């Protein structure tokens with residue numbers, strides 16, 4: 001690892017190709033999933049509650065079908081349950097809201113994930129706002145978004161949480177770093193920027209968010225110690241936009257004739273960056289691992305609130321302190 005970093009930073013070594021360290025998201029996700037499986041087993045033994053994720057899929061989008069299938073498989077591998085609610089493409093907002101209400105009221109369901117994007121006739125904000133905030137494992141309900149902004153999260157959104165874990169666990173300095181986030185989506189760009197600028201471990205960065213109307217984009221990108229690219233355009237980030245020695249995180253998954261490619265021109269950028277994530281095998285697997293973590297957290301929160309409601313403290317399951325009682329990120 002040290003050698004390849006040296007190569008990246010050392011222009012005096014022209015014979016050896018300069019190559020960034022590959023941040024192996026797949027391997028880290030496997031490790032985190034094993035940690036969560038152990039934690040889930042302990043929770044199930046203590047509570048007799050099996051954490052359960054309900055995945056809601058509307059329509060026939062093949063990519064969404066694959067993502068949802070992978071999420072369900074991961075739940076089962078971690079000893080958790082999952083149910084799939086598949087609805088037809090023509091589903092109305094009212095029909096989807098009725099399903100969300102049923103899942104909110106089902107005590108066997110702890111996490112609800114409505115796979116996005118939804119067909120265009122459906123009011124996405126209305127659906128996300130209908131999910132019980134305690135079951136909102138995507139952290140897209142306005143209450144949970146507000147808590148993230150205030151630095152007292154209940155859940156952290158899965159992709160930004162996976163990226164934060166990848167940086168922390170690879171000892172990449174976040175505090176004081178100049179971070180540039182490319183993309184301002186509700187699900188990645190916005191929460192990522194907020195999380196990295198919060199006080200405390202995993203935060204304290206100086207964050208710039210760029211988007212389609214940003215002027216001097218390459219110039220701003222070259223200021224970044226950490227570049228997080230979530231713009232949805234194949235090979236958008238080119239080598240000339242990267243400062244030598246930067247860390248480049250590729251969130252993109254673009255289906256092209258040449259197969260799956262990220263938002264980063266990997267082959268060129270790997271010769272400039274010090275660290276880079278591959279596609280596939282980078283951020284995707286970490287997103288799923290964090291969904292498992294949030295589902296377990298949701299089951300614990302609900303067991304805790306059930307214990308409180310019944311006044312039976314003996315049966316209340318011991319859980320991690322509520323996020324609101326913690327000062328910093330809930331998972332390192």
Ligand code: GUN
Nearest residue numbers: 113114115116117138158
């Ligand atoms: N579509 C693409 N990524 C995601 C995700 O993380 N959650 C949901 N609900 N939909 C998605």
